[in-house]
Amino acid sequence: MNRRPGTEPPERLVLFDVDGVLVDSHRAYRRVWDRWARLHGLDADVVWAATHARRPVETVAEVAPELDPGDEYLRLKSLVRELGGVFPVFPDAAPVLAALPPGSWGIVTSGEASTVRARLRAGGLPVPEILVDGHAVRRGKPDPEGYLAAASAAGVPAHRCLVVEDAPAGVQAARRAGMHVVAVTTSHTPEQLAAADVVVPGLSDVEPHLRAWREHGRPPRPVE
Numbered sequence: 001m002n003r004r005p006g007t008e009p010p011e012r013l014v015l016f017d018v019d020g021v022l023v024d025s026h027r028a029y030r031r032v033w034d035r036w037a038r039l040h041g042l043d044a045d046v047v048w049a050a051t052h053a054r055r056p057v058e059t060v061a062e063v064a065p066e067l068d069p070g071d072e073y074l075r076l077k078s079l080v081r082e083l084g085g086v087f088p089v090f091p092d093a094a095p096v097l098a099a100l101p102p103g104s105w106g107i108v109t110s111g112e113a114s115t116v117r118a119r120l121r122a123g124g125l126p127v128p129e130i131l132v133d134g135h136a137v138r139r140g141k142p143d144p145e146g147y148l149a150a151a152s153a154a155g156v157p158a159h160r161c162l163v164v165e166d167a168p169a170g171v172q173a174a175r176r177a178g179m180h181v182v183a184v185t186t187s188h189t190p191e192q193l194a195a196a197d198v199v200v201p202g203l204s205d206v207e208p209h210l211r212a213w214r215e216h217g218r219p220p221r222p223v224e
Contacts, residue, residue: 007103009155012162012217013130014105014210015147015179017053018116020166020187021203022093022107022125028086032079036072040064052187053167055110055140089123090186092203097126099207104214106130106154108146108163130154142169144177151177162213162220164206171196180219182206198222 019025033051037044042063050059056076057069064072097105106128109116113133120127130150137145151158163174163181171193174181183196184206190199198220200206209220 010101010104011156012104012160012214013151013154013156014100014162014164014213015108015130015150015174016105016164017166017170018107018109018111018119020052021164021184022089022097023087023116023119023123024090024186025087026187028080028083031083032076035079035083036076039075040067053110053141053165053170053173055134058140087119087122089120089125090203092207093123093125096203096207096210100210100214102126103129103154106132106150108132108150110134110140110146141167142172142176144173147174147177147179151179160217162210164203164210165193165196168192168195180213182209182220 016022019029029051030048033048034044037047047063050062056073060067060069060072107116107130111134113131113135116131116133117127130153132146132150134140137149139145147161147163148158151161158178161179163179164184165171165174165181166184166187168188171181171183172195175195181196183193183199184202185193185199186202193199198209212218213220
């Protein structure tokens with residue numbers, strides 16, 4: 001997940017979450033978690049609320065502590081295959097990423113690296129050198145470990161990183177890491193994402209903030 005040897009670190013780094021930010025996974029994963037909740041006689045709404053920006057094993061541990069998280073993770077992966085979930089990329093993702101120089105951005109996700117790479121490539125999106133997945137950390141979001149690991153791999157101080165997130169746990173993780181945050185309202189309300197520097201509807205609205213950050217080092221701020 002490190003940058004190529006011999007390359008200079010970028011002056012500033014942009015880090016993206018995947019689900020709800022680059023990939024429109026909401027409906028597919030909702031079907032999977034609803035099915036899993038029914039299998040165990042759990043409240044599907046309670047289970048779904050515990051999933052956002054978190055690793056599946058941590059969701060299982062919270063909503064069903066009597067179950068083995070490792071076994072249930074394998075069951076969830078089986079349900080994804082069985083239900084044939086579709087995971088399209090958001091239409092605005094390609095132009096937003098194309099505007100960022102190679103090596104100046106990365107991914108921090110609670111998902112699995114191989115799955116993330118496959119979905120990005122299937123949607124025609126590039127795969128960055130810096131990709132920290134849920135298996136690369138001991139503690140998932142809202143812990144800052146993943147974001148700090150990405151900054152370290154890129155050789156960029158945390159305060160020079162800008163994060164794009166869609167979930168409160170992800171926003172909290174970036175904040176704890178000492179990073180700036182732009183949140184998109186693809187899965188949560190503006191009120192739930194209020195801890196971010198700026199809250200916008202979608203990726204196309206993120207682009208001006210990324211440009212100001214990359215070109216001038218200007219932290220994101222609400223448009224007056």
